[in-house]
Amino acid sequence: MSQKHPYRSLHVPNDAPFKLKPSPGKGWGAFATRRIEQGAMILKEKPLFVLRKPHQEITEADIRAAFDRLGPSEKRQFLLLRDNGSSPFSNMERLCAENSFTLSTNSPGHGLFLLHSRFNHSCVPNSKVPTTGDEVIVSYATRDIDADEEITFCYNTDFECRTRHERHQALRFTCDCKACLTGTPFQQVSDMRRRLLRGLQYLTVGVDLDGRRQDSTLIIDSKLKKAAQDSSIPLSSRLFYYLLTMCLLAEEGLLDDFMVERYKPAIETAVALFRTESNVVIVRHVMAQKSWLGKCGMATRL
Ligand SMILES: C[S@@+](CC[C@H](N)C(=O)[O-])C[C@H]1O[C@@H](n2cnc3c(N)ncnc32)[C@H](O)[C@@H]1O
Numbered sequence: 401m402s403q404k405h406p407y408r409s410l411h412v413p414n415d416a417p418f419k420l421k422p423s424p425g426k427g428w429g430a431f432a433t434r435r436i437e438q439g440a441m442i443l444k445e446k447p448l449f450v451l452r453k454p455h456q457e458i459t460e461a462d463i464r465a466a467f468d469r470l471g472p473s474e475k476r477q478f479l480l481l482r483d484n485g486s487s488p489f490s491n492m493e494r495l496c497a498e499n500s501f502t503l504s505t506n507s508p509g510h511g512l513f514l515l516h517s518r519f520n521h522s523c524v525p526n527s528k529v530p531t532t533g534d535e536v537i538v539s540y541a542t543r544d545i546d547a548d549e550e551i552t553f554c555y556n557t558d559f560e561c562r563t564r565h566e567r568h569q570a571l572r573f574t575c576d577c578k579a580c581l582t583g584t585p586f587q588q589v590s591d592m593r594r595r596l597l598r599g600l601q602y603l604t605v606g607v608d609l610d611g612r613r614q615d616s617t618l619i620i621d622s623k624l625k626k627a628a629q630d631s632s633i634p635l636s637s638r639l640f641y642y643l644l645t646m647c648l649l650a651e652e653g654l655l656d657d658f659m660v661e662r663y664k665p666a667i668e669t670a671v672a673l674f675r676t677e678s679n680v681v682i683v684r685h686v687m688a689q690k691s692w693l694g695k696c697g698m699a700t701r702l
Pocket of ligand 1: 427428483498520522573575577
């Protein structure tokens with residue numbers, strides 16, 4: 401049956417390192433056709449169309465109007481889309497929600513991407529679309545991907561700080577990646593690591609994931625919570641929190657090059673703020689350790 405499947409007619413570039421095929425339990429997915437090295441570009445894609453409205457305001461009529469403006473070949477490609485690879489979509493809004501990316505351009509925008517939307521989700525993915533600030537989106541391998549391995553990315557940007565239960569509530573489907581498969585030692589530790597990551601982010605940024613101060617039990621110690629909110633966490637603790645964050649992300653399989661780039665400025669700023677000669681020597685010694693675990697361990701000892 402899958403030989404006649406509409407996705408067989410989706411235009412995948414000849415040089416793309418993947419093909420589309422059924423992914424058991426997940427509809428269809430994208431699978432590597434050759435080994436893809438960490439850091440390599442996987443796909444650069446233009447949207448079929450962009451809707452310049454906040455998500456909640458997009459209507460069936462907006463999508464129909466965008467469809468009507470497409471050329472004949474683009475219309476044919478659009479009409480190939482299936483709800484998780486099976487039946488036609490019951491309405492255009494759902495079709496759009498399942499196949500679009502929020503663009504982080506100046507004005508609100510959602511782009512409909514035919515191929516990137518074929519990639520399934522994983523909470524421990526092997527690829528990333530690092531920015532959607534441009535209308536053209538690009539995915540990269542965040543680790544080496546073997547031929548025939550499924551290519552996945554994480555659908556949400558704050559999942560490294562969310563437990564399995566929270567992630568599944570947001571996704572509205574049950575992911576079975578190694579951070580989600582229950583009863584495994586990795587999964588149990590994964591939830592603890594992600595909860596810790598959320599706490600560490602609160603301690604370093606002073607707000608929770610939604611950008612607000614929180615009054616629940618994320619940080620129980622009221623003095624510590626106040627210090628985080630007032631940005632008065634001592635410099636040595638702040639640096640340690642960053643190093644611990646990097647260790648936890650590495651253990652969780654999420655410390656890709658983009659993540660390192662994200663934390664690098666904050667870590668470098670913290671390092672540069674140590675002034676007394678003895679502290680400078682200690683920090684230099686800590687940062688000279690090769691791995692994040694090594695840096696973290698040395699920081700604890702010193
Ligand atoms: C953007 S589509 C991905 C491509 C889709 N599988 C297809 O065949 O067209 C997103 C949908 O794929 C399914 N999906 C994606 N990742 C999944 C996962 N890790 N586990 C189960 N289903 C998944 C869900 O139904 C989700 O709503």
